[in-house]
Amino acid sequence: MSAATTLDIALTVNGEPIQARVDARRSLVDFIREDLSLTGSHIGCEQGVCGACTMRVNDEIVRGCLTLAVQCDGATVETIEGLSDSGEVADLQEAFEQRNALQCGFCTPGVIAAAQDLLRRGGIPSRDQIRAHLSGNYCRCTGYHAIVDAIEAVANARVSTSR
Amino acid sequence: MKIAEDVSPTLSALDRPNSYIGRSVPRPNLQRLAQGRGQYVSDITLPRMGQVAFARSPHAHARIVAIDTVAAKKAPGVIAVVTGTELAQVMTPWVGVLTHLKGLKSAPQHAIAVERACWQGEAVCAVVARSRAEAEDAVELIEIAYEELPAVADPETALDAGTPLIHPELGDNLCFERKLDVGDVEKAFDSSDAVVETTFQFGRHTGVTMESRSIVADWNPAEQRMTVYQGTQAPHMMQNLFAKHLGLADAQVRVITKDVGGSFGIKVHAYADEMATVALSKLLRRPVKYVPDRIESFVTDIHARDHRIKAKIGVKNDGTITAFEIDDLTGVGPYSVYPRTSGIEANQVVSLVGGAYTCPNYRARARVVFQNKNVMSQYRAVGHPIATAVTEGLVELAAAKIGMDPLELRRRNLFPDDGYPAQSAAGLKFEKLSHHEALAHIDAMMNYAGLRAEQARLRKQGIYRGIGFASFIEVTNPSAAFYGVGGARITSQDGATIRLDAQGSIVVQTGVTEQGQGTEAVIAQVAASAFGVPLDKVRVILGDTDNTPLGGGTWASRAAGIGGEAAWQAGKALRANVLAVAGSILQAKPEDLDIRDGVVVDAGSGNERLPLHELARIAYFRPDTLPAGVQPELMATRHYVPRDWPFAFTNGIQASYLEIDTDTGFIKLLKHWCVEDCGTVINPQLVDEQIRGGVVQGIGAALFEHCLYDERGQLLNGNMADYLVPMAAEMPDIECGHVVSPTMDSELGAKGTGEAGTAGASGAVMNAINDALRPLGAAPLTDMPFTPGKILQALGKV
Numbered sequence: 001m002s003a004a005t006t007l008d009i010a011l012t013v014n015g016e017p018i019q020a021r022v023d024a025r026r027s028l029v030d031f032i033r034e035d036l037s038l039t040g041s042h043i044g045c046e047q048g049v050c051g052a053c054t055m056r057v058n059d060e061i062v063r064g065c066l067t068l069a070v071q072c073d074g075a076t077v078e079t080i081e082g083l084s085d086s087g088e089v090a091d092l093q094e095a096f097e098q099r100n101a102l103q104c105g106f107c108t109p110g111v112i113a114a115a116q117d118l119l120r121r122g123g124i125p126s127r128d129q130i131r132a133h134l135s136g137n138y139c140r141c142t143g144y145h146a147i148v149d150a151i152e153a154v155a156n157a158r159v160s161t162s163r
Numbered sequence: 164m165k166i167a168e169d170v171s172p173t174l175s176a177l178d179r180p181n182s183y184i185g186r187s188v189p190r191p192n193l194q195r196l197a198q199g200r201g202q203y204v205s206d207i208t209l210p211r212m213g214q215v216a217f218a219r220s221p222h223a224h225a226r227i228v229a230i231d232t233v234a235a236k237k238a239p240g241v242i243a244v245v246t247g248t249e250l251a252q253v254m255t256p257w258v259g260v261l262t263h264l265k266g267l268k269s270a271p272q273h274a275i276a277v278e279r280a281c282w283q284g285e286a287v288c289a290v291v292a293r294s295r296a297e298a299e300d301a302v303e304l305i306e307i308a309y310e311e312l313p314a315v316a317d318p319e320t321a322l323d324a325g326t327p328l329i330h331p332e333l334g335d336n337l338c339f340e341r342k343l344d345v346g347d348v349e350k351a352f353d354s355s356d357a358v359v360e361t362t363f364q365f366g367r368h369t370g371v372t373m374e375s376r377s378i379v380a381d382w383n384p385a386e387q388r389m390t391v392y393q394g395t396q397a398p399h400m401m402q403n404l405f406a407k408h409l410g411l412a413d414a415q416v417r418v419i420t421k422d423v424g425g426s427f428g429i430k431v432h433a434y435a436d437e438m439a440t441v442a443l444s445k446l447l448r449r450p451v452k453y454v455p456d457r458i459e460s461f462v463t464d465i466h467a468r469d470h471r472i473k474a475k476i477g478v479k480n481d482g483t484i485t486a487f488e489i490d491d492l493t494g495v496g497p498y499s500v501y502p503r504t505s506g507i508e509a510n511q512v513v514s515l516v517g518g519a520y521t522c523p524n525y526r527a528r529a530r531v532v533f534q535n536k537n538v539m540s541q542y543r544a545v546g547h548p549i550a551t552a553v554t555e556g557l558v559e560l561a562a563a564k565i566g567m568d569p570l571e572l573r574r575r576n577l578f579p580d581d582g583y584p585a586q587s588a589a590g591l592k593f594e595k596l597s598h599h600e601a602l603a604h605i606d607a608m609m610n611y612a613g614l615r616a617e618q619a620r621l622r623k624q625g626i627y628r629g630i631g632f633a634s635f636i637e638v639t640n641p642s643a644a645f646y647g648v649g650g651a652r653i654t655s656q657d658g659a660t661i662r663l664d665a666q667g668s669i670v671v672q673t674g675v676t677e678q679g680q681g682t683e684a685v686i687a688q689v690a691a692s693a694f695g696v697p698l699d700k701v702r703v704i705l706g707d708t709d710n711t712p713l714g715g716g717t718w719a720s721r722a723a724g725i726g727g728e729a730a731w732q733a734g735k736a737l738r739a740n741v742l743a744v745a746g747s748i749l750q751a752k753p754e755d756l757d758i759r760d761g762v763v764v765d766a767g768s769g770n771e772r773l774p775l776h777e778l779a780r781i782a783y784f785r786p787d788t789l790p791a792g793v794q795p796e797l798m799a800t801r802h803y804v805p806r807d808w809p810f811a812f813t814n815g816i817q818a819s820y821l822e823i824d825t826d827t828g829f830i831k832l833l834k835h836w837c838v839e840d841c842g843t844v845i846n847p848q849l850v851d852e853q854i855r856g857g858v859v860q861g862i863g864a865a866l867f868e869h870c871l872y873d874e875r876g877q878l879l880n881g882n883m884a885d886y887l888v889p890m891a892a893e894m895p896d897i898e899c900g901h902v903v904s905p906t907m908d909s910e911l912g913a914k915g916t917g918e919a920g921t922a923g924a925s926g927a928v929m930n931a932i933n934d935a936l937r938p939l940g941a942a943p944l945t946d947m948p949f950t951p952g953k954i955l956q957a958l959g960k961v
Contacts, residue, residue, distance in 0.1 A: 025296075047291070047884060084701070100190065103195060105192075105201055105424075109197075109199040139891075143852075144859065144912075
């Protein structure tokens with residue numbers, strides 16, 4: 001309920017040092033979207049099911065809706081804006097564009113974060129492995145086939161360029 | 164310019180030099196969305212903006228005795244607490260009826276409930292606060308006294324004499340009824356060698372758009388103008404509805420639609436809470452934002468389906484289908500949804516059953532009854548998945564009964580490819596369909612004979628696989644026959660305006676809208692091809708009632724076929740205008756010139772004469788150098804509406820291949836195929852992705868999605884964890900194929916494709932399940948969704 005306790009936090013978001021006073025109840029994704037105006041992370045279910053708020057905290061992907069902002073004191077947070085500006089997922093974004101692996105695009109930042117999490121492990125995952133890894137990311141538009149194609153193509157391309 | 168996958172144009176009439184028709188060009192808006200730089204309504208923040216949360220009825224049916232807002236008004240951050248009675252001072256109620264659905268009735272519905280709440284989740288009181296969190300806190304402090312009333316929660320008894328009336332003034336709980344009796348159905352059944360009769364059930368489900376419905380309303384009292392940012396499929400329709408119920412002129416309302424996080428028919432209706440948000444902005448003289456949380460979405464986004472259909476087919480031993488008969492009962496909400504009503508789905512079911520087949524005998528009844536549950540209306544493929552599953556379910560049951568291959572039975576009954584124009588028993592008019600070519604295509608594409616052999620081999624090992632088909636027809640490119648004739652201000656025409664800018668690029672303004680289908684890409688392709696510029700010289704503006712021609716938006720698979728044709732005609736008109744200017748500059752006959760790749764050329768030789776940027780420079784900045792009397796018109800508008808046919812029907816066939824674990828009841832989808840005919844294919848990749856996405860929504864209906872209500876009208880699974888949708892791991896790869904039968908109603912020849920996948924998928928999956936279980940002696944499953952529990956029940960294991 002109300003009478004919110006506030007806490008001071010300091011964290012790094014997309015390489016930028018941030019200091020803020022936040023309500024204890026504020027979720028990470030609300031903090032990112034409303035306090036920092038980084039609207040690329042989306043809110044779909046607020047119960048950790050749909051994956052639209054997937055972002056990276058201390059190198060692991062998390063649900064922004066199930067993580068509290070105060071838990072991220074001292075953390076390094078990377079959102080789709082940071083992943084895009086650094087170029088880390090540029091090949092995935094290019095493949096998604098070429099393969100039309102997104103339609104409304106609302107789930108896409110989360111899907112790309114999850115895909116990058118899988119591909120960073122190296123190797124070429126099978127289509128079934130790609131599908132299993134995306135189980136926590138709902139997409140209502142594409143039917144997933146094109147998303148799997150795009151991720152598979154990037155996995156192949158990364159392995160062949162690293163050889 | 165990047166070309167994802169190049170396919171040569173299929174139509175010579177459209178085969179202009181540098182045509183983009185038939186080419187898989189990437190959509191221009193994808194990088195923006197992939198980089199998280201989209202602008203959805205939920206992202207919008209305006210100065211002085213308040214956020215609204217609603218107190219919603221916990222009861223399916225209750226009288227509102229008293230509302231105590233004292234504590235809520237004192238809560239931190241609260242700007243206003245507003246009841247239904249108070250809001251009714253600024254917004255009039257509405258009634259969701261269409262005059263061409265004879266007898267359809269409903270009761271007046273308010274933006275916020277007045278005196279009575281008629282479903283669990285109906286808004287009863289609003290709180291506007293500085294933040295959504297503070298608004299939600301204050302909602303908790305509103306004290307509402309309810310007197311619970313009996314809830315009508317079972318369609319089967321909704322019309323019984325002992326059932327309470329939801330709206331006593333209507334006389335009964337019947338929203339709409341339609342009957343049809345064509346040919347001689349009794350005689351046909353009597354002359355049949357086999358008759359199959361069964362009851363199909365289609366669970367209530369909903370769209371679950373990833374972004375919930377979202378709206379920001381901004382009343383500017385100084386301008387006397389309302390600007391609404393809304394995730395909608397139909398901005399001009401909403402402009403009119405907001406204006407009408409606020410007592411404003413259309414011109415006083417501007418609806419802006421930027422990126423929309425999924426629609427599927429969910430975002431094409433007037434929702435009470437969105438109407439309330441607009442009214443609250445007017446009342447409070449400041450911007451108000453409303454973004455439902457997911458639980459609110461489940462209890463307020465329109466639901467769909469919820470049909471119980473008793474169905475019957477007669478067949479002769481030679482495979483001839485003699486008759487179809489259906490009796491459909493569907494439970495909607497307490498109000499018919501505004502302005503498209505809750506009667507269209509049942510109406511479509513009656514129209515579409517048996518529609519792929521030559522069978523002349525057909526009897527149907529559909530009854531739509533009110534219930535104290537969330538409202539129901541048009542969701543992707545409206546009626547088609549039901550009509551297709553019923554028809555195709557009957558066809559495969561009949562085939563099994565007379566021992567005929569299900570594809571062979573279809574071959575003997577589908578409308579012949581050389582027999583058009585044709586008309587179905589229900590009176591649907593078909594310009595040109597291709598059922599047999601589509602069937603032959605899918606037969607080859609899936610290696611049907613090989614799969615049957617594999618199926619037989621595996622059965623001997625105790626592995627149960629099934630193959631199921633569904634032939635279908637789809638209503639696309641609707642004329643005014645859909646809504647306009649029923650008195651709704653929902654336009655079926657659409658327009659495009661194209662202007663040449665001062666550097667030789669073009670800007671297209673279109674009345675159709677984008678929610679991810681690829682509208683922007685398709686309109687750009689058509690305009691570039693018609694006018695003669697490279698795609699990177701085209702910019703498309705859509706989703707703004709101040710800046711686009713008055714149009715219908717995107718629904719009923721109309722954007723490419725209707726909006727595309729308007730853009731095609733506008734592109735041609737602008738080309739003629741520009742060539743007239745070029746002719747005067749070059750002292751040539753306009754008809755001897757053409758525009759190709761952004762350059763005015765000699766039509767015959769292709770030799771370059773004048774780049775467009777040079778023509779534009781002269782026309783805009785040195786018109787003094789043009790001959791006297793030459794006034795360049797560098798902006799052209801054209802409109803289009805289908806006139807020869809009320810709808811451009813498409814057709815296709817789907818197949819599902821799956822395996823059932825007879826110990827757990829789990830179904831593994833192995834593969835899905837779809838061959839469809841949407842006429843001219845403007846962008847093959849986008850067509851295939853519409854099909855694939857649609858197929859998966861149909862699979863969701865067949866296997867997972869169900870809004871479960873108890874007998875008191877309480878939704879039991881209104882959240883994403885308990886309401887299942889298809890996830891990546893469970894979905895198969897989906898192969899698409901095409902037949903191309905353009906409509907002659909337009910030059911472009913494009914029909915719609917947005918709903919074909921959803922239309923056929925659930926029926927194909929149902930048939931595959933029953934094909935898999937048939938050797939085990941299981942009674943046919945006809946009650947969607949087919950959960951593992953139902954499979955085990957059919958097998959007698961639970």
